[in-house]
Amino acid sequence: MTALLELKDVTKRFGGLQAVGHMTFSLDKGEILGLIGPNGAGKTTIFNLINGFYPPTSGTILFKGKRIDGLKPHTVCRLGLARTFQVVKPLARLSVLDNVMVSAFSRTNHREEARTTALEATTFTEMDAWRDVPAGSLPLGMRKRLEMARALATKPEILLLDENFAGLNPTEVEKTNAIVKKIHATGITILIIEHNMRVIMAISHRLICINYGEKIAEGTPQEVATNPQVVEAYLGAAHA
Amino acid sequence: MSRKNLIGLLPIAAVLLIPLLTQNPYLLHMFILSLLWIVLGQSWNLLGGYTGQISYGHAAFFGVGAYTTGIMVKSGQSPSTAWWGLLFGGLMAALVAAFIGWVCFRLRGSYFSLSVLALSEVLRLVAVNWNRLTNGAEGILFIPAFTQKTYYYYIVFALAAVNLGVIRWVMRSKPGYYFLAIREDQDCAESLGIDTTKYKLLSLLISAFFTGAAGAFYMNYMGFIDPGIVFSIADISIMMILVTMLGGAATKWGPAVGAILFILVSEIFRVWVGSGHLLFFGVLIIAIIIYFPNGIVGTLVDRRTRKRRLRGAEAVA
């Protein structure tokens, strides 16, 4: 099986501070890979590197065998990599449907087509009732779901989910869980950052744990959960 | 055509009929200035209101449009060909805009806003000092092509209508959605596949083109320009922002309402209040900003939708 996305020895420094160091991992087609680690471990930075917000200080990022490091986010998106944001970024004064249409336009120039795609994506994420509401006045759960709908409307091959479960109540967690599974079932490969251990253990095929920007463990959820370094990182963080 | 669109056309039809009702040059002059300012407000609105890129120096484009026309006439063309200035003036303005956009849109934040301001000042000084091209501080003058104001009225009306049409069309298609996305959140827009630099530039080019065309019209209509008039920060650049934001930024009719308010109210103040009129105008600006934070049109629309939403929420509950 060939890797869809590969990070090879990727390092990012801000000034003197290393945010991500020597990160190497690959994401295979069709899998759900979980990314865990304590707060500030550099998970979102990895997303920002993949998605093109920052160029890596060193190392390469390959998508389908081609280098994408240093490309602009919009190019990366058009190649088929979509992401959601941990801190949700709704286009506040646009309606939910318009929000999703904006991202649908990445695949078409026609308004009607974009609209159709957007309608599908909102139905897929079960947001039909919210379509005409300005995104800025959505409750948090719906904002997180809007992030997914928008990412889907760009018709990605890989979806980067950044803490889409955080702050949701149990019912919403269930719903989101179901949606993520549904997305995966359509053949989209998923890289997910999540703090909710119960969710991520259940949903991921593989897990990578990072701390201080470096990978400390990789394997099946069970392997990673029992890895002593991982336990220490989390307990250490809990004690701090 | 839907009923809503028909209602939208009514004011346009009414405006079209004005010269049939009055031939009075003074009133027509006021209406012509209002229409000119509608073009300016709408153009600024596309870039500032819809795309969220605030320009403090749109006089740069106005001046370039006016001077392109003026220089065409000065270099031997007859005043009637000066109407080509509407096209060439607009294109020159867009060219200048392409340069400044290329330099500034790679940067975030206030840099664009301030750079355009710097650009307009530099252009003003060039116009003052480059005597051979621009005739310097003495300005450029020619006898306007028409003595009848009705012609000017319809020309500027056509310009405003085309401008409105183009902006409506753009805002309903892909670039329009992208402009709004850029305004709301640039990072998010990028990650949704939008080449923000390119689309900011597109918005700027359209905006600058029409501003330049308006400048060309001004030259044709007034028959006289000088650097201080057409490159004025206070009287052009800032007034464009005022007109748009007082009427309602990012609304369809906001700039039009703002322009009419600005031209007619300031004229009424000037005639009725006398020497203190600018003081009243300043107070009016402050009052509108406080009581109509999204401009007159924007705030009224907000109130209506909020009411509707409240009613909707009650129905759901």
Next chain:
Amino acid sequence: MSPQVAGQLELLGQVLISGILLGGLYSLIGLGMSLIMGVMKIINLAHGELMMVAMYITFWAFTLAKIDPYVSLLIVFPLMFLLGVSVQKFLLTPVMEADTVLPQNQVLLTVGLGLVLSNLALLFFTANYRSVPVSYASKTIYWDLKLGGQTISLSFSYPFLVAFCIAGVLGASLFIFLAKTDTGRMIRATAQDKRAAALMGINTKRITYITFGLGAALVGAAGALLDPVYYLYPQIGGPFTSKAFVITILGGLGDIPGAVLGGLVLGLAESLGSVYISLGYKDAFGFIIFVLVLIFMPRGLLGRGRA
């Protein structure tokens, strides 16, 4: 050394002196703007008009009570501080709180404020040009320099020199205030990240009042210092607002030492440019440097401002 060379040296020396002395005043004008821009993230388009108000205060203090402009700083500074605080408290803050499509309402409000201030001045003080006829207005200190057998005679305008020194003292005090006092640190924290500052328990509203007050007081001080060498009329503000603009950008938005440097650079650029390139383009030099800085040093001359 030939007399020609000495003449050229004298020209250069005099031009540099003029540029630096003027730059000191520019710095003071830019400091207030930079402070306001740093904390509130807005451009104060009434900056020049605030200076105009301060100039009239100084003028009337001199005319009615024979208070020397330099002494009147003691009146101008607190009065302008109060004016700034009230503007922020009663006009800008309420506007800031409204939810709007564009965040520029505050800037527009300063436009309205500028119109109101200059036209109030027109109404009350008439359009007449005024000046403060102090005895030392054209007092000059000469400095003859012997160099290679030639004498180079340099002159320092006394009021410009005093203005430069007071501007320096004020700039340094502001710097110390921001670095060493609690309020100063809170201002810096608010400038860096308003939300985080609020979360840390800083009363950011109070900080914005103080900031606008200080900004107004600083430009007011510049106005008072300008009175002995310049003149005043109700519309004097406009050009100074745009100068303050350029200085602020040159320094990197909101960077205090940067604004000082920006002022000096603008002063020097104007004086050198007007002699060695073209007087007509004098005011363009600041803007051209500004655009160059934007392209090549987007974080300001000191590379520390925030985009």
Next chain:
Amino acid sequence: MAKPRFMQLVTLALLVGGMSASLLLAQGKTFKVGVPLPLTGAEAKFGEMEKQAYEMAVNEINAKGGVKGTNLVLDIQDSGGKPETATAIVEKFITIDKYPIVVGEYSSQCSYAVAGVAEKYKVPYLVVTGAADKITQQGWKNVYRLNPPASLYNMGVFSFFENVAKPKTIAILYENTDFGTSTSKAMKEYCDAHGVNVVLFEGYQAGGVDFKPILQKVKSLRPDVVYMVSYLMDASLLMRQSKELDINPQIFIGGGAGHTLPEFLQNAAEASEYCMSATLWTPQAKYPGAKEFFDNFKKKFDKEPDYHGAEAYAAAYVLADTLKRAKSFTADDIRTALSETNMMTAFGPVKFVSWGKFTNQNRMDTLVLQVINKKFETVWPKEGASAKYVFPAPHWRDRK
């Protein structure tokens, strides 16, 4: 909501108050004249002075029974110095208020815009201050100018050069405006034609704080004459800073405007001493009523008028004289009467003639004044001089 209401009420009250005040119209048999002037904006000072001078003259005229038993009423409106506003005002004057004559405006730009409108509607317009040559060079039949065109402002200075100063080199510094450019251009053309070497010819942006760099350059060039065209207070700053830099040409000469203002004396103080300037008018000018105008104006408004005031004052008298001679108060009859004008005013003789490219242009001598003992004295031409010129001016360090 109590506070906003209150503010709304205050705003409303202010509006209504302002409007009703302006509704107090004059009573009786009147003739109204439209006068656009800059009463706000950067030119407001001069607009204000001219407004006062017009009103003073009209009050005098009406006190003596007006024109054929009719009282003159001025409809003065603020153009803010903007041509499109000036256009609007005059279009309103002509087409709505139906005034048969327009008088006034200040800047060249506005005067030119107004002239265009007046010509279009065939209503006579008397230009009072706008000096750019082009205004009376368009072949317009309805445009009459009281003041000399900018290119002739220097006539007195030229004659002084030829008869007294005979300079070899000159440095020219001018304000980058219409007036500054055209006046200094005329000076440069004269110098080029008469073998005076122009060592420096630079325009500057009005309102500068510090002219020392360029003045230092002037100093290093050692010209015989430093000629400056400056509005406003730039004139005083230039002189003050010249003194500071110890620049010693044979003479400093201003091109009118700033160097003739009373404020120049106050603000430049001892630095203004011996500075000459071209001027159109001085209170000592040997014209009937000149001194009276100066004294009365000073008494009434507590400030000294300069030639702008005299121009406006004279314009009102030209208007009254024209109306007296006009067969009827229609535009055509007024135009005919205006072109036959031949009278003496406090500003000088007024007669509209055409020569070269100029049409309907008043041609008058311009004077040279010099600051002597902190007073403006008329020093040239010799006949009519109020004091003897001081030339060359003593060096700064030799004075006391």
